[in-house]
Amino acid sequence: MLKGFRNFLLKELKELLRDPKILLGMSIVPFILFPVLGGIMNYAMQSAEESVTKMSFVVINNDCEEWSYVFIKFLSSLGANVFIEENVELNNNKLLELLSKYNVTQILEIPKGFSMNITTHVKDSNIMAFVRFYVHIATTNVFDITGSLPIDTAVAQFNRALAPDIINVKKSTIIKGEIKHNVDPTTVSGVIMSQSIIMPITILILLFYSIQIAAISMAIEKEEKTLETLLTLPIDRLTILFGKLIGSMIIAAVGAVAYIIGYACFMQSLINRTSPNFVTDLPSLGLAPHFWVIYFLGTSLFVTILSALALAVILSAFAGDVRSAQSLVGIVYPMIFIPTFALMYIDINTLPYALKLIFYTIPFSHPTITSKAIIMGDYITPVLGTLYVSFFTLAFMYVASRFFATEKILTSKLKFRWFTKSDNFEKQRCGSGAAGIRTQDFQRPRLECSTPQQSCGAIDHARPRPLVV
Amino acid sequence: MEFMAKFYTKDEKDISEMIKEAARISGLGERLKDKTNTYSKGMKRRLLVARALMSKPKLAILDEPTGGLDVIHSYYIRETIRKYAREYGVMILLSSRDMLEVEHICDRIVLINKGKVVAEGTPRELKEKFESKNLEEVFVKVVGFA
Incomplete structure (x- = not known):
């Protein structure tokens, strides 16, 4: 055994445990972040599970002959909740009307000639029957985007019972109120899923970067007395x-651009490897970033970063050195981390009112909300969100500027002084108050302490x- | 130095003169090209004094300019301050607890104890008034511990 090791180890442990910043960091993650994130994931998965088990869709029977009824009966026997409409001419408006009438996201059309094609298939295997399947993508909850998997399974089971490839599924996607014919909803949901994960993660990193940079730059000035x-x-x-x-902000933006490029390269290599057909023609789906998308996202991100920076500058102004500044801005991280991760998986519109309100109140959740809203073609939420965050930013900047205008910028200190012995000792000697923000006029020490x-x-x-x- | 000089003038010629002046005051020579975090405390203080005096201000407020420095650096900084005040008429308001330094540099002195002015005058006046050999003794007599 090393001589004096036990003694030294005890000293180290005591020192580390006495540092409230370390204790705070150790307790925030296990006791706050994990339970919150677990709850969020649970909620998202639960709502998705419910939607899968209660798979319901409208069947439009335009064939109205023997095999169409057999097929519908088969679907019902699988446990699907089927609403039947007969002889309906489908167009954009009719589809949307049916979707809202039955409150479903999927419509199956059995076209005219379906039964005849099945009967003919027995004689000529080149002739196949088909059904048209429309999926409405209206939410960005990644667990809700089920794509067309359930119908694929159902048709495969039906084919297995009758004859291989007797029925084909022609898939279409309804997005932003428009039908995109022959666009597989699974592909679209894949694109949305990747967008709704990449964007929030990038935003998260960008916010973390800028807060760190601002806090450190301010704390260095204070630590080295150059302020x-x-x-x-x-x-x-x-x-x-x-x-x-x-x-x-500029440095953070440069870091973010580098990050986006790196992340995009990584994702691209992953996509190319798994499925070459994954990347579809985004502009034709209306999912490609265009001017307004970039404008709204950029503005939202800009004001949010500015508010985060102002907050970081204010907080770090209370720290005497870089380490304290980093601990102080750590208080803000859960406010960024929780909404970003929550909104990555859940569509804010599907949340209960109280939770929705909490997420809308946190300014740092708005870039994520914006990034998801614009995918779905909603431009009102981003505008309102940006206005709200702008107001917040102005308030933060006003406080920061007021703070900067006084001498408090030099002397203010936020101290964690609950545990450390030296602090207690200090308290006794100097008669200073309890924990909290302490502002000292630097003339005062001379009055309190007679000699250096x-x-x-x-x-x-x-x-x-x-x-x- | 260039960064600081640009806050005082836009004229390139003036900026370059200020930098030359600062280099002269600091007396750091070739070491000026090094990063400041490689400097000793005394060198940093010389740089700060040079930074303050290079623009030849009407008034310079110096708070313990030689505090914590070794004899050589302290001497250099005191000499620089004296020289600058004499040559360019820069008014210096200096605070220090080193009474001998104050006696050496200052023309007029205000003694402050516990936030209150307790005596003022030229070094000679004060020494005569309190019948002391130096200002340190004056201060002790004024404050009343002796």
Whole structure:
């Protein structure tokens, strides 16, 4: 055994456990983040499971002959909830009307000649019957996007009972209120799924990056005492604040672009490998990014990053060094992490009212909401969201600028002083108050501590080093 | 230095003169090209003093410019301050707890104890008034611990 190891280990453990920042970090993830994320995943999967087990669709029987009834009976026997309509001429409006009338997302059309084709198939195997299957994609909940799998299974079972390939399924997708003929809903849902995962993850990383950059840049100035030098310059303090905000934002944007490129390359290589047909013609589906999509997403992202930066600058202004700044901005992370992950899997519109309200209130959830809303062609939510976040950003920036305009920027400190012995010792000696934000005027130490040798740690720390103007 | 100089003037010629002046004041020579995090405390302080004086301000407020420095660096900084005040008429407002430094550099002195002004005058006036050899003794007598 190493000499003195036990003693040293005990000292290390005590030191680590006494640091409330470490304790906070250790408890946030297991006791808050995991249960919340588990609940979200559970909810998303539960709602998806319900929709699968209660598979229901409208069958439009335009054939109305023997085999069509057999087929419908077969579908019902599988446990599917089938609503039957007969002799309906299908067009865009009629489809949408039926979807809303029966509150379903799938429509199966048995066209005229279906029974005749089945009968003929027995004599000539080249002739096959077909059904048309329409899937309405109206939600971006990844677990809800079931595509066309259930009908494929049903038709395969029916074929197995009769003859191989006797019935084919011609699939179409209804998206943003329009029918896209011969577009497999599975492909579309794949595209939506990848978009609704890639975008929030990118946004998440971008927000984390910018918050870190802003907090560190501010904390370094304080740690190295260069902020005092900057404040002596013949420039407006707002120039310093905005310089910090915009500088951090540019660096974050560069990081994000690099990240997006890297991630896109990664996804592309994955897609190419798994299925070459996965990437369909996005513009024809109305899913390709166009001007408004980029505009809304860009604006939403811009104001959200700005609000995150302002918040990070305010928080890090209370930290004396880089490490404390990182711990402080850690408080914001759950507010970014939880909505992003939740909204990645769940469509916000399917959530209960209270949860919906909470997610709409958190400014950092809006880029994710926007990115999903624009996939579905909804431009009102992004506009309202952007306005709300802009208001938030302005409020944060106002607070940041007010804070910057005072000397508090040099002396404010948010201290976790519940556990550490040295802090208690300090409290006794200096008679300072309980935990919380403590603002010190740097003239005061001289009044409280008569000689430099007697000066108290925290106060001495708050007191700037020689300032040369 | 260039970054700082650009806040005071837009003229390229003035900027270059300011940088030359700062290099001269700091006396760091070739070390000016090195990163500041490789500097010693004294070198950093010389850089800061140079930064403050290079624009030849009307008033420079210096808070313990030699605090925590070794004898050589302290001497260099004091000499620079004196020289600058004399040559360019820069008014210096200096705070320090080193009474000998204050006596050496300053023309007028204000003694502050517990946030209150307790005495003021030229070093000579104060020494005569309190019948002391130096300002340190003056301060102790004024504050009342001696």
